[in-house]
Amino acid sequence: NAGVTQTPKFRVLKTGQSMTLLCAQDMNHEYMYWYRQDPGMGLRLIHYSVGEGTTAKGEVPDGYNVSRLKKQNFLLGLESAAPSQTSVYFCASSYATGTSLDNEQFFGPGTRLTVL
Amino acid sequence: AQRVTQPEKLLSVFKGAPVELKCNYSYSGSPELFWYVQYSRQRLQLLLRHISRESIKGFTADLNKGETSFHLKKPFAQEEDSAMYYCALKGNPPQKLVFGQGTRLTINP
Numbered sequence: 001n002a003g004v005t006q007t008p009k010f011r012v013l014k015t016g017q018s019m020t021l022l023c024a025q026d027m028n029h030e031y032m033y034w035y036r037q038d039p040g041m042g043l044r045l046i047h048y049s050v051g052e053g054t055t056a057k058g059e060v061p062d063g064y065n066v067s068r069l070k071k072q073n074f075l076l077g078l079e080s081a082a083p084s085q086t087s088v089y090f091c092a093s094s095y096a097t098g099t100s101l102d103n104e105q106f107f108g109p110g111t112r113l114t115v116l
Numbered sequence: 117a118q119r120v121t122q123p124e125k126l127l128s129v130f131k132g133a134p135v136e137l138k139c140n141y142s143y144s145g146s147p148e149l150f151w152y153v154q155y156s157r158q159r160l161q162l163l164l165r166h167i168s169r170e171s172i173k174g175f176t177a178d179l180n181k182g183e184t185s186f187h188l189k190k191p192f193a194q195e196e197d198s199a200m201y202y203c204a205l206k207g208n209p210p211q212k213l214v215f216g217q218g219t220r221l222t223i224n225p
Contacts, residue, residue, distance in 0.1 A: 031211050042202060042217040050211060103206055105213060107160040
């Protein structure tokens with residue numbers, strides 16, 4: 001099993017450009033998440049999904065959109081990139097919440113995005 | 117409010133010395149807390165969770181509801197413990213995790 005994979009690994013954008021980050025998981029997890037990691041800020045939740053076709057806003061959703069058309073994929077889109085979106089983006093997935101043992105999130109390797 | 121605070125951005129100790137990474141939380145319900153670790157060039161992974169009361173790689177963490185803390189401890193630090201550590205709280209809705217700012221631990225030889 002590959003676990004959680006993310007593409008691309010690195011990307012440099014110019015202000016105003018758009019792009020899509022792809023997250024894929026092969027663990028049949030119901031829940032998927034997108035975080036951004038910034039120095040001194042920890043991980044902040046951008047959007048998440050509790051199932052195919054459903055998405056919800058997290059802590060810092062502005063400037064991002066997401067889609068979950070297939071259970072195994074969760075896409076993060078930047079319609080008009082801004083320098084403030086320079087960050088490392090992590091995708092994660094987990095089983096549905098039932099017991100605390102289900103709540104472990106499995107993370108991807110990250111995508112380093114720079115917006116000039 | 118749901119909040120996790122890790123007061124130390126950086127922590128440096130010598131090999132063999134005890135280490136304690138601090139974590140304080142704010143949550144109105146019954147908290148469930150976790151420690152995640154990110155080693156150099158590796159992905160973030162779960163280290164331990166308070167509900168299982170287990171010891172992983174020599175690390176333990178006890179939930180103190182009175183002090184609203186979940187500090188991570190190890191009696192004798194090893195060089196391979198150098199990493200970024202995040203404390204996390206199972207939030208509301210329950211499928212969300214709220215992360216602290218992280219503490220970068222460096223073990224000096």
